[in-house]
Amino acid sequence: MKQIKIFSPATIANLSCGFDVLGCCLDTIGDEMKVSLTDTPRISIEIINGANLPTDPEKNVAGVATKALLEHLGKNVGVHITITKGIKAGSGIGSSAASSAGAVWAVNQILGSPLKAKELIPFAMEGERAASGNAHADNVAPALLGGFTLVRSYDPLEVIGLPSPADLYATVIHPHIEIKTSDSRSVLKKNVTLEQAITQWGNLGGLIAGLYTNDYGLIGRSLKDVIIEPLRSILIPAFKEVQYEAVIAGALGCGISGSGPSIFALSKGREIAHKVGQFMGEVYATTKLDYDIHISKINPEGIRVIP
Amino acid sequence: MKQIKIFSPATIANLSCGFDVLGCCLDTIGDEMKVSLTDTPRISIEIINGANLPTDPEKNVAGVATKALLEHLGKNVGVHITITKGIKAGSGIGSSAASSAGAVWAVNQILGSPLKAKELIPFAMEGERAASGNAHADNVAPALLGGFTLVRSYDPLEVIGLPSPADLYATVIHPHIEIKTSDSRSVLKKNVTLEQAITQWGNLGGLIAGLYTNDYGLIGRSLKDVIIEPLRSILIPAFKEVQYEAVIAGALGCGISGSGPSIFALSKGREIAHKVGQFMGEVYATTKLDYDIHISKINPEGIRVIP
Known part of the structure; x- marks a missing residue:
């Protein structure tokens, strides 16, 4: 598989009583991302409709997260990421998290899933660090795991998937x-x-x-x-x-x-x-x-x- | 049924991360209490081995809790309570809670269970108020309900029973x-x-x-x-x-x-x-x-x- 197209959902963090620890995953709003492996070992970003988002992979959260993952995996491959934003930046429903989490999830898939979804959280968090200066997990965790998630601890990082009532x-x-x-x-x-x-x-x-x-x-x-x-x-x-x-x-x-x-x-x-x-x-x-x-x-x- | 004998267990409150909200119920340590209905409409307390505990029903936590329950039920009956303390006062494992909760549980049983165990919590809490000046629920709730309990809210009071792993x-x-x-x-x-x-x-x-x-x-x-x-x-x-x-x-x-x-x-x-x-x-x-x-x-x- 050399190319993958994904939907990376918006998320709600905090959920009133769970400041900095709880989040949940939405279904009808999110970004679409196309990720492909390329021959030259560099990361490139293309933004279809995200006004003012950087395409420099050192500044774009998807690029930062992807770089962190590739370094961890020791993979010297090229990755091209096309992002069609469905989530408005600054709206408070995990716009940067969708890009960061989506990028590492897709790259991991395309490389044959060497890591589990939960293991991708720290790399997606690097995207969050680039976006806000704070490597928080309460949006990237529900985007990667679905449902509700609890960040029990940051040091060491432990995220717990919680069930979600069907209705x-x-x-x-x-x-x-x-x-x-x-x-x-x-x-x-x-x-x-x-x-x-x-x-x-x-x-x-x-x-x-x-x-x-x-x-x-x-x-x-x-x-x-x-x-x-x-x-x-x-x-x-x-x-x-x-x-x-x-x-x-x-x-x-x-x-x-x-x-x-x-x-x-x-x-x-x-x-x-x-x-x-x-x-x-x-x-x-x-x-x-x-x-x-x-x-x-x-x-x-x-x-x-x-x- | 005019007399009942019960075991009222010790409890652990707080449980590290759950200050003022969590508690759990023990099984091998607790008080034994005998409660009987009497003809004269007054509450009397007899302590078998609890050093320095008051027998004045206005001061003994079991008496205070019983009085609160009887007033709520509108029952003008007499109650005699004999307490054999198995829990040392001041040990931090719910000594006053065992007496308060045990008293209201036994009186409710002997009166044909007009209230559910959860509904007895507020009356047992009156015993806690008499003991410490603070009507807390984190010991009386696990004594009454068993297992682990969470006091989600005091105003209004809501206590949630949590499951407990078998081992x-x-x-x-x-x-x-x-x-x-x-x-x-x-x-x-x-x-x-x-x-x-x-x-x-x-x-x-x-x-x-x-x-x-x-x-x-x-x-x-x-x-x-x-x-x-x-x-x-x-x-x-x-x-x-x-x-x-x-x-x-x-x-x-x-x-x-x-x-x-x-x-x-x-x-x-x-x-x-x-x-x-x-x-x-x-x-x-x-x-x-x-x-x-x-x-x-x-x-x-x-x-x-x-x-």
Whole structure:
């Protein structure tokens, strides 16, 4: 096999109570990537529609991740990567992760799968480091493994795949504003109260228990964030209204996707997820903000080959 | 049925990464209690061997919990409770919780089980409030429900029963020192760093995932506490040595039971749990401290009727 075409999905990181540790994989939105082996041992990147993304393989996250993987494997091969972005950069649903994870997944496939999906995470994380200065795993892990993932530890890295109830759907609304990474970080506080932390880890435990037992109600009651959301939500216009409308429409819970500005909601069933999207959209429809809405089943498999 | 005799087990709260939210139920150590309905509508308490425990039902935790339950049920009956303590007060393995939970469980049984075990938690918590000023649930919940329990939320109260791998054993060593509640609280800090909190909730998530998947290794890797243990362990003589020896002997993990001074370890299998006890004991054997060692399977059912 000398060429492969893949779909690399968007992901929701943090999921309210799981800041920096939880993520889940979407199914209906993502990037398409074509990866082929070439004769000259260099990495080249071609971007079809990603405005302003670098094609220099030392700067493009897919190039950085691919280089890290090839070095690890000791493979002196050439790789050409064509990326058709379906995820808008800076939307908060794992745009850089889709490119990084997709690149290493495809290259690994084309080389005969020397590594398992989980073993690819550290190389995809190098792409994340290039994108944001922080080699986080909470988007690349669900993109590579599908479903929900928990980063139990970074040192040493341990990622755990969590089950996902069959009828769980995500609704994501992306208001077209830019939140600078520096702003989304600077609003965070270095310290939290022990009481807040206890509330947060009680909810994280509840969410994980809910995923294992298909308890949609418990998942919903656990989707709370008393630490990050109160600080970051001020950067997102009408966040509270959108959250309120999502719950009124029947969502199990609603919070900030990654570091925003996208807002996610989880619902039981496609029908409610669509209604949630409609209610969320009506909030922004009364403003001058443009926005996209995505409705997606949780994707249990992650990145996949497409024809 | 006018009289019932029960075994009310000891419990381990916190379990390293689950401060204030996790607990598990032991099987070989606990209190025996006899509860009978009487003709005169008053609560009376008889203590067989619990040194210095009050028999005034307004002060004894079993009396306080019973009174709260009877008031809720609107039952104007008399109850006589005889407690044979098997758990030493102040040992950190849920002595007050065993009495509180045992009392409400037995009274509920004798009245024809108007409430489910989970519904008894708030009344047992009133006993905890009387004992420590804090109506915590992380000991009474596992005593009442068995296995592992998660307090997802206190407001409103939601407790989740978690599964327990069949071959999981606890070793508890109780050095005979007194840690004042005021001391075990005053060493805690009001604030923690966000980074510590993330580490802690990653481990809590890992522990819960390990319980659902019978992954003993994951349970062990998750039994870490970067927040409370570094502060409280200084109150427990030779804590680090005991912890080290437990792990050398094959324990999955080891930490402070409740607020101490008992130290717990979890192991896979009875044989390792015994070896862990032996290694732990050897640390205190070189000191002048007296100590008890308990080896117990995790008790999946909680409080039980005995002949």
